[in-house]
Amino acid sequence: MSQIFYKTVSELSDLMDSKELSSAEITKAFIERTKSVEDKISAFISYDEDSAMKAAEASDTRRARGEKLSELDGIPVGLKDVLAVKGQPLTCASRMLENFVSPYTGTSLKMLEDAGAVFWGRLNMDEFAMGSSCENSAFKKTKNPWDTTRIPGGSSGGSAAAVAAGECAVALGSDTGGSIRQPASLCGVVGMKPTYGLVSRFGLAAFASSLDQIGPFARCVKDAAILLKAVAGHDPLDSTSVKVDIPDYPSLLREDSLKGKKIGVPREYFEASGMDAEVRASVESAIEKCKSIGAEIVEISLPHTDLAIPVYYIVATAEASSNLARYDGIRYTHRSKCAKDVVDLYFKSRAEGFGEEVKRRIILGTYVLSSGYYDAYYLRAQKVRTLIRGDFERAFESVDLICAPTSPTCAFKVGEKISDPLAMYLNDIFTINVNLAGLPGISIPCGFSKEGLPIGLQMIGKAFDEAALLSYAYAFERASGLEGRHPNI
Amino acid sequence: MSEKSRIDIDYVAKLARIELSPEERERFSAQLGQILDHFKKLSQVDVSGVEPSAHARAVFNVWREDKAESPIPPELALMNAPQKRDNQIVVPKVVDDA
Numbered sequence: 007m008s009q010i011f012y013k014t015v016s017e018l019s020d021l022m023d024s025k026e027l028s029s030a031e032i033t034k035a036f037i038e039r040t041k042s043v044e045d046k047i048s049a050f051i052s053y054d055e056d057s058a059m060k061a062a063e064a065s066d067t068r069r070a071r072g073e074k075l076s077e078l079d080g081i082p083v084g085l086k087d088v089l090a091v092k093g094q095p096l097t098c099a100s101r102m103l104e105n106f107v108s109p110y111t112g113t114s115l116k117m118l119e120d121a122g123a124v125f126w127g128r129l130n131m132d133e134f135a136m137g138s139s140c141e142n143s144a145f146k147k148t149k150n151p152w153d154t155t156r157i158p159g160g161s162s163g164g165s166a167a168a169v170a171a172g173e174c175a176v177a178l179g180s181d182t183g184g185s186i187r188q189p190a191s192l193c194g195v196v197g198m199k200p201t202y203g204l205v206s207r208f209g210l211a212a213f214a215s216s217l218d219q220i221g222p223f224a225r226c227v228k229d230a231a232i233l234l235k236a237v238a239g240h241d242p243l244d245s246t247s248v249k250v251d252i253p254d255y256p257s258l259l260r261e262d263s264l265k266g267k268k269i270g271v272p273r274e275y276f277e278a279s280g281m282d283a284e285v286r287a288s289v290e291s292a293i294e295k296c297k298s299i300g301a302e303i304v305e306i307s308l309p310h311t312d313l314a315i316p317v318y319y320i321v322a323t324a325e326a327s328s329n330l331a332r333y334d335g336i337r338y339t340h341r342s343k344c345a346k347d348v349v350d351l352y353f354k355s356r357a358e359g360f361g362e363e364v365k366r367r368i369i370l371g372t373y374v375l376s377s378g379y380y381d382a383y384y385l386r387a388q389k390v391r392t393l394i395r396g397d398f399e400r401a402f403e404s405v406d407l408i409c410a411p412t413s414p415t416c417a418f419k420v421g422e423k424i425s426d427p428l429a430m431y432l433n434d435i436f437t438i439n440v441n442l443a444g445l446p447g448i449s450i451p452c453g454f455s456k457e458g459l460p461i462g463l464q465m466i467g468k469a470f471d472e473a474a475l476l477s478y479a480y481a482f483e484r485a486s487g488l489e490g491r492h493p494n495i
Numbered sequence: 496m497s498e499k500s501r502i503d504i505d506y507v508a509k510l511a512r513i514e515l516s517p518e519e520r521e522r523f524s525a526q527l528g529q530i531l532d533h534f535k536k537l538s539q540v541d542v543s544g545v546e547p548s549a550h551a552r553a554v555f556n557v558w559r560e561d562k563a564e565s566p567i568p569p570e571l572a573l574m575n576a577p578q579k580r581d582n583q584i585v586v587p588k589v590v591d592d593a
Contacts, residue, residue, distance in 0.1 A: 109571040202551045216550045245557035246550065316534040327511060334512075336586055338575035348587045349512075357514035365513055366523055370530065372511040373502055386537050388547030393540070395548060427526050428533060444551020469552070 010035035011172035012492055015229040016256075018175060019077045022069060029069070029080025032175075033062035033124055036082045040127065040173040043495050046154050048146045049168035051087045052095055053127035058082065061124040068122065077232055077256075079122025084174035086165050087128040088135060089220070090209035091115050094125070098211050099143035100133045102339045102359030112209010113244065114178070114220050114237040121236045126174045130164030133361045134330065135185055135213045137161050138433050141424050142363045149420070150193060151493035152459055156417040159189030162223070166193035169223045171495055176233045177223040182213050183318055184412075184437025186221045187449040191412035191462025194451045194491070196230045196479070197223045201469045202444035203248035205234075206241030214325035215246075217318075217441040226489060227450065227480040231255035234472060253473045261484045263477035265300030269293065270405035274311035278435055281414040288453035288461040289411045292482065296409065299485045304405060308397040311439060313390050318438040319431055320374050320387035327371030333359060366427060391442050398443045402468055407478050410436050412449040412462035436464060446472050448479045451488050500531035 010032055013021070021027040037055055044050060065080035087097050090108040097103045111119065118125075132142035140148040140163025148163045150156040151171040158167040162179030166189035169177050179186045181199035190197025198221045205220045212218060222233035235256060240249040271293060276286065297303050335341045335355025342354035360368070374383035401408060414435060423430045440447040445466055452463035463482065467475030483489060504524045508515050515523065569582045578585040 106575050109567055109574055242559040246554055310540075313536060313540065316537050319530065320534065320537075331512075335577070337584060339577070341577035345587065348589050351587055352512040353514040356512055357516075360513065362519070365515070365519065366526065368511050368513060369502075369504070369507050369523055370527055373507045373527070376507065376510060382538070383534065385547055386540075386542060388549060389542040389545040390537055390540055391548040392545050393542070395551065428529055431530070442551065 008490070009172070011039040012225070014226050015077060015081050015175055015224070015232050018081055022080055029062040029065040029124060030059065032080065033058055033082050033126065036126055036174055043171050043173065046149060046495060047151055047167050047171050047173070048148050049129055049164040049171065049173055050127045051097055051099060051130050051145055051164070054094070058124055058126050065122050065124060075120065075122035076236065078118070078236055081123055081175050082126035083118060083123045083233070084127045084129050084165060084168045084177035085115070085125055086131050086162050086177070086179045088131060088180055088211045089115055089178060091125060095128055096211065097128070097145070098134045099131045099145055100359065100361065100364070101144045102333050104340065106338060110209070113206035113241045115209055117237050117239070123236070127168070129162070129168055129177060132161035132163070133364050134211070134326070135161040135180055135182055136326070136363050136367055138184070138188060138430050139418070139423065140164065140189070141420065142361055144361050147420060150417045151495050152194060153417065153457070155419055156459070157192070157420055159192035159413070159417065161185040163189045165223045166190050166195055166197065169193070169195045169225060170493055172492065176229050178220055178233070178237070179223055180210055180218055180220050181441065182217045183322060183441050184434045186223065187412050187437050187447055187462070187464060188434070190223055190449040191464070192417040192460065194460030194493070195223055195225055196227055196448065196450055197221065198230050198234060198448040199440065199446060200234060200238065200472055201446045203246050204238050204250070204470065204472065206239070206244040206247045208241055208243040212329040214322040215329060216325060217322060227476060227483045228256055228259060230448070231259060231476045234476070238472070248470070250470050255473055255476050258473045259477050259480040261481055262300065263474070264296050264481045267301050267406040267478065268404065269296055269301045269303050270306035270401050270408045271303060272306050272308045272311065272408060272410055274308055275410045275436055278311070278414065280432060281411065282416065284455045285411050285413070285415060285461050289463055292452035292463045292486070293409050295485050296482055299481060306401045306405060306408070308401060308439070310390065310393045310397050314394060314439045314442060315431060315435060317387045317390045317394065318434070318442060319370070320383050321391065321442070323367045323371030324375050324384050325371070327368045327375065330364070330368055335359070363427070394439055395443045398445060407475065408466040410464045410466065412436060412464040416455045416457070416459035416461060440466055445469055446475050448475055450479050450483055452486060453488070500528045500535070502527050502531065
């Protein structure tokens with residue numbers, strides 16, 4: 007029998023149903039696990055043991071009365087520190103919000119509360135979700151549980167590392183350009199970015215509003231399906247959230263779902279420079295595995311792939327420069343103590359509150375929106391975004407899903423890319439297209455490098471067909487035989 | 496390589512309301528120049544007749560029912576204010592003395 011902290015949500019729920027374990031015992035196990043590994047991993051910005059134990063006891067009371075709310079009732083769920091839960095801190099890993107406490111609960115978090123989930127911890131991230139390594143946090147550097155000299159990926163690096171290290175059962179993160187899938191890949195867990203509009207962003211601190219989505223981290227596809235089911239759905243408080251039926255994802259997972267399906271493999275992704283040979287070999291053998299369980303493999307072309315990085319870093323920084331204008335030192339943020347007047351207060355509060363990468367992106371975003379440059383950069387990027395969307399629309403006329411690597415390399419060393427922002431940006435090549443096109447994407451472990459570092463396979467699906475995408479991922483997971491591997495910490 | 500991209504860092508930082516240190520100014524100028532060079536790829540794409548995408552899918556005006564709901568009470572709305580008095584946020588003086 008595996009340790010409590012490495013059990014799946016379904017296993018834990020069954021153990022609570024059969025009264026072998028209580029939520030209080032499960033929560034305690036995760037708290038103890040967290041305390042025993044946090045000095046090595048540093049996945050949490052903060053946690054509140056008392057409120058977690060209180061929620062666990064309330065869950066046990068419900069179960070005892072036969073009033074279980076869902077399969078997640080009593081399960082410890084970690085939250086990226088960008089999601090609002092009333093009375094909990096929300097720092098965005100920034101000095102700007104170091105003392106901020108949420109005055110309300112966001113919609114997806116309210117849905118999780120209504121499902122009975124136990125919130126366990128505020129997870130580290132790159133400041134305001136800007137970064138691919140978790141090194142841009144103002145508070146700490148999260149380490150990769152598979153090799154603590156390496157980064158966990160980002161921006162949701164704390165969520166990925168905490169799930170991989172058994173510090174919470176599942177976690178929520180946010181993905182603007184790969185911030186769920188890339189750290190999931192680098193930490194050897196499942197991470198999914200749903201279709202733009204599936205999960206409400208009310209209560210998610212905004213980075214780039216035309217790209218941001220909330221999504222699940224889990225140690226298996228079924229757990230990701232359970233968590234996604236709990237948070238998906240239309241919300242009048244997010245005007246971009248879409249009215250679609252939410253099927254019961256977990257019960258729709260099929261081992262034979264890839265049989266007879268056409269998998270598109272984009273030529274341009276495998277021609278991209280900078281892809282590690284071991285990543286390539288592992289992803290190619292994963293695609294072969296899909297073929298062996300009945301999928302048909304076809305080469306496809308996404309001709310505008312190499313334009314995605316410039317388009318993304320124009321669109322995302324432009325939107326960020328606008329969204330982050332709200333952090334002004336006046337209403338609810340850090341306020342400089344040495345400003346000489348109100349205008350100087352903006353300049354100094356923002357200088358003191360924001361870290362380097364956030365400043366760099368605000369400056370870049372302000373520049374591409376500024377008079378004289380708007381047409382050449384922002385408007386042109388929006389037009390090329392239309393071409394990128396068109397690439398995917400055409401591809402999905404002839405295939406059921408697209409398979410690609412999630413990240414061009416395995417986890418890199420702490421400090422390796424931090425001084426070269428462009429090199430860091432180029433690392434997002436395989437994930438950002440999916441945000442630009444608004445499609446769902448999932449990263450699933452597909453192998454390990456010689457050094458023992460996880461490699462992720464990315465599956466990209468049709469808009470709002472999460473049920474099919476999760477089922478394909480489940481079929482691959484079953485065939486891969488990689489379930490149940492954990493880092494040695 | 497054609498002419499290196501340059502950015503008027505002081506002007507843009509002013510628009511962004513961020514005070515930069517001399518070191519930041521120098522570092523960001525160099526890094527952003529390099530990033531803008533990478534963006535030049537976009538200028539070679541033929542986008543004539545292509546509509547811009549503001550979102551991944553078209554979003555039109557979205558309305559919800561005009562129904563009064565209880566707002567966040569002042570004490571909650573102000574709980575994170577750096578300086579407050581009488582249910583209001585205190586800011587530095589914004590008008591000059593006459």
